[in-house]
Amino acid sequence: MRIGALEAGGTKMVMTVSDENMRILGRETLSTRTPEETVPGILRFFRDQKIDALGIGAFGPLDLNPLSATYGNITETPKLAWRHYPLLKTLREKLGVPTALDTDVNAAALCEALMGAAKGLNSCVYLTVGTGIGAGVMCNGRLVHGLMHPEWGHMLLAPHPEDPMPEGICPYHKGCLEGLASGPSLEKRWGVPGQALPEDHIAWEIEAHYLAQFCVSALLAISAERIILGGGVMAQRHLFPRIRRETQRLLNGYLPCAGNMDSLIVPPACYPDSGMLGALILGKRALEEKK
Ligand code: ZN
Numbered sequence: 001m002r003i004g005a006l007e008a009g010g011t012k013m014v015m016t017v018s019d020e021n022m023r024i025l026g027r028e029t030l031s032t033r034t035p036e037e038t039v040p041g042i043l044r045f046f047r048d049q050k051i052d053a054l055g056i057g058a059f060g061p062l063d064l065n066p067l068s069a070t071y072g073n074i075t076e077t078p079k080l081a082w083r084h085y086p087l088l089k090t091l092r093e094k095l096g097v098p099t100a101l102d103t104d105v106n107a108a109a110l111c112e113a114l115m116g117a118a119k120g121l122n123s124c125v126y127l128t129v130g131t132g133i134g135a136g137v138m139c140n141g142r143l144v145h146g147l148m149h150p151e152w153g154h155m156l157l158a159p160h161p162e163d164p165m166p167e168g169i170c171p172y173h174k175g176c177l178e179g180l181a182s183g184p185s186l187e188k189r190w191g192v193p194g195q196a197l198p199e200d201h202i203a204w205e206i207e208a209h210y211l212a213q214f215c216v217s218a219l220l221a222i223s224a225e226r227i228i229l230g231g232g233v234m235a236q237r238h239l240f241p242r243i244r245r246e247t248q249r250l251l252n253g254y255l256p257c258a259g260n261m262d263s264l265i266v267p268p269a270c271y272p273d274s275g276m277l278g279a280l281i282l283g284k285r286a287l288e289e290k291k
Helices: 035-048 087-095 102-113 176-180 182-192 203-223 239-251 276-289
Strands: 004-007 012-018 025-033 051-057 099-103 126-127 133-139 225-228
Touching: 004 035, 004 102, 012 099, 012 176, 012 276, 025 035, 035 051, 035 087, 051 087, 051 276, 087 099, 099 133, 099 276, 102 126, 102 133, 102 203, 102 225, 102 276, 126 203, 133 176, 133 203, 176 203, 182 203, 182 225, 203 225, 203 239, 225 239
Parallel strands: 004 051, 051 099, 126 225
Antiparallel strands: 004 012, 012 025, 126 133
């Protein structure tokens, strides 16, 4: 059995093929250009690899309502060439194999829940903090979809009193998580990329304040048993103790069961492959459902 995984990102498309035991058999990366320029390369790779099923973890927003006429389409993305592109339908029809689609962060949450940092738990949240911010959510063993899918990157936050840019950079909202805490927001605020800032810079206190508000919300809103923080910005590992302390401070003793922050707020176990492995699991499930 050969399972394909597509990580459809805003800057690159990573294509992987594995056997049924998740042993990697092939991989190729393409730059994300327009669908007309990019999709033929994706189809060629997966055709050459003779896959039996495909799982896709994609940037969004996506239409994930199976009853919708536009199920599997990319929706209101700022990447204009991909707006309303029927990603699932195109790949499923052209490749002729069982194909499943979810958000890139739901795929990562699925991987971490089944084989990584939240293994054995019923609920977890995976937050990626990079060029953008997005969260995948697993509740009672199932990935969360609803009106659309979680868009936690745009939750509104209370500004840090010393933030020189408290409205953030999101074109849609003032003071949302992505606008205040993404990699580009750090760079806009301080004039240099995050990795150029020393560990004792106030930037990290402010960053931790925003990410801790997300953690508090995940604990209070869905009673998450584990919060997994991944993505490029979280390569700054000194953020973890800061975020744990700030989460405790903001909770102010309200959730005594959230006592051990070290095991509650953690890095991903499968990074940087969480999204790819999650997409493989989606592909494997699509094949099993067809049987
Ligand atoms: Zn926003």
